[in-house]
Amino acid sequence: MKTIHKFRLQGYHGTQWIDLPLNAKPISAQMQHGALCVWAEVDEVNRLVPHEFFVAGTGQLCPAYGRWRFISTVQDGPFVWHVYISEPE
Numbered sequence: 001m002k003t004i005h006k007f008r009l010q011g012y013h014g015t016q017w018i019d020l021p022l023n024a025k026p027i028s029a030q031m032q033h034g035a036l037c038v039w040a041e042v043d044e045v046n047r048l049v050p051h052e053f054f055v056a057g058t059g060q061l062c063p064a065y066g067r068w069r070f071i072s073t074v075q076d077g078p079f080v081w082h083v084y085i086s087e088p089e
Contacts, residue, residue: 029072052086
């Protein structure tokens, strides 16, 4: 059975890796309590595997399309972040 879990991103620029359960499906990104977070549908029994995320601010370079899927745009005061996840090609 799938549930939705929150995962905190560690930064606001470039690439970062976060362990999520295998086959997790990120569905949203937003600010919560001053932190940039991603919510994903997960199967809790699956083992954790690293997932690659990319965060770009408005006006910054964004990742090339192809292996990257856009998740969400997040507003944080005067800043606007755009969150992507790498998907297998």
